[in-house]
Amino acid sequence: MKRRVLITPVLIGLFLTFASAPVSPQTPKPQPLTLALQCPQGDCPLLKGAPQTAGMRSGYVRLNPGETVGWHTTGRNEESLIILRGHGEARLEGQPARPFSAPALVYIPPAMKHNVANTGNAILEYVYVVAPAQASQ
Numbered sequence: 523m524k525r526r527v528l529i530t531p532v533l534i535g536l537f538l539t540f541a542s543a544p545v546s547p548q549t550p551k552p553q554p555l556t557l558a559l560q561c562p563q564g565d566c567p568l569l570k571g572a573p574q575t576a577g578m579r580s581g582y583v584r585l586n587p588g589e590t591v592g593w594h595t596t597g598r599n600e601e602s603l604i605i606l607r608g609h610g611e612a613r614l615e616g617q618p619a620r621p622f623s624a625p626a627l628v629y630i631p632p633a634m635k636h637n638v639a640n641t642g643n644a645i646l647e648y649v650y651v652v653a654p655a656q657a658s659q
Contacts, residue, residue: 559606559649565591568649578653585610585640585647593637596630600655603628609642624648631655 605626611619615635632655640646
């Protein structure tokens with residue numbers, strides 16, 4: 523004798539409700555935070571994403587004259603560079619370099635390969651902020 527299972531809209535609704543529930547209800551909410559901008563060398567992470575933030579990451583960078591951070595992309599994320607001290611240029615794949623001097627802000631769209639170079643005679647210092655980009659509507 524074969525058994526028939528009747529799946530009703532109520533059962534489907536219950537399944538979807540429990541299947542989409544968070545795995546851990548104990549995940550802490552991001553809290554306000556104050557951090558000192560201290561970085562003895564190179565690149566120092568500040569905000570590291572979830573669960574510390576809702577998805578944003580940040581760091582503090584110090585480059586000596588002539589140094590670069592190296593070519594990279596932030597994938598689907600967008601990035602802002604807040605230039606605190608020095609002179610440099612944002613090198614964007616397929617585009618002319620964009621020179622900047624502190625104080626300045628540099629915006630880098632999602633999926634753009636880029637590099638930052640210190641073109642000045644003193645230390646270049648900046649804070650980067652990387653956040654998930656909202657999908658186009």
